[in-house]
Amino acid sequence: MHQTFDAALEINLLHANQRGADHNRSHFDAWGITCFNLMSSPGAGKTALLEKTLEALNDRYKIAVIEGDMTTELDAERLRRYGVPVIAINTGRSCHLDSKMVAGGIHRLEQEYNPADFDLVLVENVGNLVCPAEFEVGEHAKVALLSVTEGEDKPLKYPIMFQEADCLLITKTDLAPYVDMDFDRLRDNIRQINPDVTIVPVSVKTGEGLDLWFQWIAHQLEK
């Protein structure tokens, strides 16, 4: 969030965004779609995780992706290889997706497909461990990723993301032997900020934890 020298304006901005998010969610609900909002620092592995997820679950569920990036369609192109609709949103100078941008993505899904056919919409947010956590887009659950290379202090230093997360994936566990990550301390720090979040250590290289991630998804869709 930016300080705009005007607290009332900030509150209005967040309220307007929340109304848009509620509206988006009512569409998803009407169509029987579950929506996740994936968020992390740049380079924590959101797109790589989505690649593995599409590869594994594409036959089981009807999936669409809403792909947020400031510029380029690099990530969208990576995901289109898996044969699912990938709606690319370029945020320009904005450091996060907001509900209005995602409404635009939903509108494109409606124009090109029958949204009621879909089970799951995966929103990949702009890489940023701060602001995306404050701007709901209509998701049913927030998924945060933290790479083992980022350090165990991050939940304390960026608490909003960790407070808001329903599922926290600790990514790149294959790199753990080469960095000084103290897993116990990381878990303690996470639990201090959010006692209830589901924590899943994963590696897209070794496959560690991916089954647990897929089980978490299945459980959300059965709700």
Next chain:
Amino acid sequence: MHQTFDAALEINLLHANQRGADHNRSHFDAWGITCFNLMSSPGAGKTALLEKTLEALNDRYKIAVIEGDMTTELDAERLRRYGVPVIAINTGRSCHLDSKMVAGGIHRLEQEYNPADFDLVLVENVGNLVCPAEFEVGEHAKVALLSVTEGEDKPLKYPIMFQEADCLLITKTDLAPYVDMDFDRLRDNIRQINPDVTIVPVSVKTGEGLDLWFQWIAHQLEK
């Protein structure tokens, strides 16, 4: 930057910030201080780099640190061990330092020390590869860090940071053998966005490149 649904407001916000930054810089100039603004994603190694920098240069230059974090003084405490003044600024919900916050830091430096005694002020920004690049704080040079674990596509996806950087440190080169970083492609992507930026690959673990970083600092202070 956030979209506030009001372009004029965004421009006013950046203009007000720029005036503050110019004011801060005029103070630094009057005192003979050179100021760098260090920016990166969370966990790219800003604090670890500052530790090595203070260790190596503390005898040569009189250094102060302005340490920006949303919450906690964890990083400030790490740096205070090196016996330099570390002014901690908690930004709260703000995802970046702005010139007003740094002005507050400068004011505290003035109250507790004689600023004219200092050669170098190192500002460590909030971990965020987007917004800090848009909010100048009065620095003479912008230093961006990108870890080898973040991927070679980042300059294209987060262009503002890479456009603005005067010096780009590619950090954690010790992890390069364990990730699929293509250095040539990374350099091409950086050059596409910013042909003139100084690129220094470094590792605080092996010490690779640190001498080049210290030389870059020395060169800036001789200007």
